Amino acid sequence: CPYATSAPSEGEDPLRLHARDGPEWSPFYTNNMTDAQWEALRFDVYNTIVQGGHAPAVVQLAWLDASSAGGPHAELRLGDNSTTIQLLESIKKKHAGITHADLWSYAAAVAVSNSGGPTINWRPGRSDALIRTSDHVSIQPNPTADPASIRNAFSSIGMDDKETVALMGAHCMGNAHLNVSGYVGSWTQTPLFVTNQYFTQLTKNSTYRQETITSLDSTTRMQYSDNSGRFMLPSDMALTQDPIYLSHVQNYASNLTAFLSDFNLAFSKLLEVGVGSGLSNVSISTSITDFPPADQVQPTALDPEMQCYPSYESPRFCMSAQDTGSNLVYTIHSAAIGWTGFGVGSTSMKDGDVIAAWRNSSGQAWTTAFSTSQHAIQVAKNSAWKQVVLMEPAPAWSKISFSAIHPKIVASSGTGKTGNDITGEYMFAISSVVPAGDLDRLNGVSVLYQHDVSGVLGNIRPKPFTGPRRANASATDIASSEAGGPAPPSGNFARLIGIAFGSVALVVLVLTGVGLMYFRKRIVKSDTNQPMTEMPTFLEPSLAGLDENGVVRERTSRKGRRRALGSSVSASSSFSDLGMSETSSVQLSGQTPNMTQEFLNMRPISSSFLQSSAASPSPLTLANLNALDTETRDSDLFRALAIAQISASDTYSQQTQRTSLLVKRKEVRISEDVVQRSNESLHARVFALAATNGLDAKEPTLWGMEEVACWVLKNGGNSIRDAGVDVVSVVQVGRMTGPILLASPVDDLLELFGIFAYGDRVLFAEAFDKLKK
Numbered sequence: 001c002p003y004a005t006s007a008p009s010e011g012e013d014p015l016r017l018h019a020r021d022g023p024e025w026s027p028f029y030t031n032n033m034t035d036a037q038w039e040a041l042r043f044d045v046y047n048t049i050v051q052g053g054h055a056p057a058v059v060q061l062a063w064l065d066a067s068s069a070g071g072p073h074a075e076l077r078l079g080d081n082s083t084t085i086q087l088l089e090s091i092k093k094k095h096a097g098i099t100h101a102d103l104w105s106y107a108a109a110v111a112v113s114n115s116g117g118p119t120i121n122w123r124p125g126r127s128d129a130l131i132r133t134s135d136h137v138s139i140q141p142n143p144t145a146d147p148a149s150i151r152n153a154f155s156s157i158g159m160d161d162k163e164t165v166a167l168m169g170a171h172c173m174g175n176a177h178l179n180v181s182g183y184v185g186s187w188t189q190t191p192l193f194v195t196n197q198y199f200t201q202l203t204k205n206s207t208y209r210q211e212t213i214t215s216l217d218s219t220t221r222m223q224y225s226d227n228s229g230r231f232m233l234p235s236d237m238a239l240t241q242d243p244i245y246l247s248h249v250q251n252y253a254s255n256l257t258a259f260l261s262d263f264n265l266a267f268s269k270l271l272e273v274g275v276g277s278g279l280s281n282v283s284i285s286t287s288i289t290d291f292p293p294a295d296q297v298q299p300t301a302l303d304p305e306m307q308c309y310p311s312y313e314s315p316r317f318c319m320s321a322q323d324t325g326s327n328l329v330y331t332i333h334s335a336a337i338g339w340t341g342f343g344v345g346s347t348s349m350k351d352g353d354v355i356a357a358w359r360n361s362s363g364q365a366w367t368t369a370f371s372t373s374q375h376a377i378q379v380a381k382n383s384a385w386k387q388v389v390l391m392e393p394a395p396a397w398s399k400i401s402f403s404a405i406h407p408k409i410v411a412s413s414g415t416g417k418t419g420n421d422i423t424g425e426y427m428f429a430i431s432s433v434v435p436a437g438d439l440d441r442l443n444g445v446s447v448l449y450q451h452d453v454s455g456v457l458g459n460i461r462p463k464p465f466t467g468p469r470r471a472n473a474s475a476t477d478i479a480s481s482e483a484g485g486p487a488p489p490s491g492n493f494a495r496l497i498g499i500a501f502g503s504v505a506l507v508v509l510v511l512t513g514v515g516l517m518y519f520r521k522r523i524v525k526s527d528t529n530q531p532m533t534e535m536p537t538f539l540e541p542s543l544a545g546l547d548e549n550g551v552v553r554e555r556t557s558r559k560g561r562r563r564a565l566g567s568s569v570s571a572s573s574s575f576s577d578l579g580m581s582e583t584s585s586v587q588l589s590g591q592t593p594n595m596t597q598e599f600l601n602m603r604p605i606s607s608s609f610l611q612s613s614a615a616s617p618s619p620l621t622l623a624n625l626n627a628l629d630t631e632t633r634d635s636d637l638f639r640a641l642a643i644a645q646i647s648a649s650d651t652y653s654q655q656t657q658r659t660s661l662l663v664k665r666k667e668v669r670i671s672e673d674v675v676q677r678s679n680e681s682l683h684a685r686v687f688a689l690a691a692t693n694g695l696d697a698k699e700p701t702l703w704g705m706e707e708v709a710c711w712v713l714k715n716g717g718n719s720i721r722d723a724g725v726d727v728v729s730v731v732q733v734g735r736m737t738g739p740i741l742l743a744s745p746v747d748d749l750l751e752l753f754g755i756f757a758y759g760d761r762v763l764f765a766e767a768f769d770k771l772k773k
């Protein structure tokens with residue numbers, strides 16, 4: 001390798017040198033990735049795989065890959081297109097520097113490490129199989145295997161009895177599916193977590209009975225099931241039929257720490273079967289412990305009305321409440337890892353409705369309404385809390401994140417604050433320890449007491465929910481929120497290309513970012529019980545904060561602007577305002593079959609939506625929208641729309657780079673024709689202005705941002721508008737490239753582009769820094 005800076009070590013593949021030392025990307029081995037790149041990858045895996053509930057599937061895939069002859073080389077991707085593989089491929093697209101084989105293995109390690117499991121020792125260096133051969137078959141024994149066959153199989157990949165039992169403990173995660181293996185059920189009650197429940201269940205093997213399962217192809221299988229719906233394969237039960245296996249099972253059942261530690265050793269060994277000698281010596285972190293500190297957390301990016309409690313910085317806790325008329329909707333984010341609970345009521349938490357809710361690191365939430373004599377009583381049984389799995393993935397810093405709906409009720413008796421009276425104090429408690437036990441109702445109560453932090457939140461009044469919320473914000477509301485509002489961000493932009501220009505551009509940046517946030521939240525916060533009265537608009541919010549002359553409406557403070565922007569967004573938010581007919585929207589499947597499908601595969605989606613967007617292109621009309629059930633309408637539909645929009649308007653590479661980000665946050669981009677039309681008129685205006693100002697008659701539509709900036713400076717205006725260019729033109733013509741970008745504070749850009757996931761922020765900041773240099 002011409003790039004090699006040192007000789008290959010003995011037996012080392014020279015191709016690896018290219019990945020290590022070459023200036024260009026190498027497809028053969030995982031490249032020398034920077035810490036920031038690893039961090040970004042880790043967060044992407046976390047967000048997509050762990051938060052998406054795919055950890056078990058990824059762990060199983062890594063097992064099947066590593067236990068096939070030749071070791072982990074991701075050969076299953078050749079010819080197999082499971083959802084899990086597709087998800088990993090979508091991550092791979094964003095992180096070209098890693099091989100498929102390393103990614104699969106790393107994703108499994110990250111999944112385990114961030115689902116309550118041990119931190120897995122992991123290092124890169126696996127190469128990708130280029131062809132799939134028939135001997136690439138896992139040594140996984142038959143599910144009916146006896147102890148001897150299991151021993152035989154595992155020893156063929158170098159695993160001793162202890163390692164075998166530890167590895168089998170992976171069945172604490174996941175499910176068997178009728179349509180996959182013909183078995184059905186989950187081994188434990190928390191299938192998204194690494195626990196030792198698999199072993200505690202095995203020690204209760206006498207409580208299991210044999211059950212015959214008829215699979216989809218009408219063949220039958222025997223499995224073991226217990227009374228609470230947990231199951232075991234015959235090969236799992238075999239671990240209790242061999243004295244050596246059984247001793248390890250018993251040890252792990254009573255000693256979680258021993259299991260976690262042995263699982264790390266066995267699993268990291270598994271991930272290196274057959275490839276160990278060629279691996280890098282650099283060990284890469286798999287655990288997400290480096291959540292950004294509280295001061296980097298931008299709660300306003302989640303919801304401007306969310307109140308955060310900095311005195312509880314670690315873990316931080318933010319909450320907002322909305323009154324929809326018939327329901328109270330609470331949304332909570334916290335950086336806690338384990339669980340969080342909150343209650344509503346008086347300071348002593350008496351006679352209040354209480355919800356304990358817990359969002360695990362795998363994207364699932366449990367909520368538990370309960371009653372205790374001491375802390376919270378009188379659960380309104382007939383008007384139960386409804387848990388809402390958060391529609392948008394939680395922001396990266398937020399390990400726990402959920403919305404919960406409480407139907408409004410009239411307080412029947414007692415002293416508590418219930419029903420419509422819930423405007424008082426909110427108790428919360430957080431534990432950074434993931435509860436080990438079952439998370440059913442009763443046990444949920446018991447863990448509530450084991451908390452790290454607890455306290456009383458101030459008086460959070462549920463804000464009225466009025467559809468596009470801020471449209472109706474009263475003047476007093478705005479004034480009071482401004483009083484304590486955060487200071488506008490500072491920037492060095494002004495220093496670089498002129499104070500006046502800078503300040504206006506900053507306004508644009510902030511407004512655009514805020515607009516995006518608003519826009520996103522508006523969709524996210526749609527009242528799930530109300531019929532939708534308008535189509536989602538694809539209006540770029542930066543345009544909407546301006547009046548017909550391109551003047552920013554209110555600028556008293558950042559928050560004030562945000563609200564002003566909100567009003568104008570809603571004022572111009574219908575399709576007809578944009579000159580588009582209601583039916584001229586998106587042809588979902590026609591344009592983006594793969595991406596839409598990939599997306600749809602990622603989340604359960606209602607059959608009505610699937611039908612409405614089935615194979616043939618069907619325009620999404622207002623009528624279609626309203627025909628959808630609320631859950632779909634408010635979640636996946638929008639993301640699907642976003643995908644379709646992105647696909648329609650972006651180039652392929654933009655698409656792949658941006659899809660995950662945009663889709664995650666359901667940002668719906670302005671549709672192509674709107675951009676086109678506004679560009680045309682703006683360009684014409686700029687061109688005319690250029691001509692009257694004696695500027696070189698280069699077609700302004702071809703101007704880079706630099707030229708716009710030079711022109712503004714040359715014309716000596718005190719602000720862009722003085723120079724005759726409105727801010728819309730600047731944004732539209734320049735699309736925020738060139739010097740404006742470089743001169744802008746990175747935080748503003750992150751906000752502008754709506755980059756909130758921590759990993760993405762780090763990666764962006766690094767790239768930006770490089771670009772500047």
Ligand code: HEM
Binds near residue numbers: 144
């Ligand atoms: C005797 C050895 C093993 C047998 C017979 C076996 C068999 C199975 C079967 C039949 C399923 C259900 C598949 C489905 O219907 O979707 C399954 C799932 C799973 N297996 Fe194993 N397995 C074995 C060992 C392992 C090992 C060593 C690991 C990891 C280290 C593992 C990880 C998993 C996981 C995580 C799932 C759940 C997948 C999901 O939820 O989609 N298995 N296994």
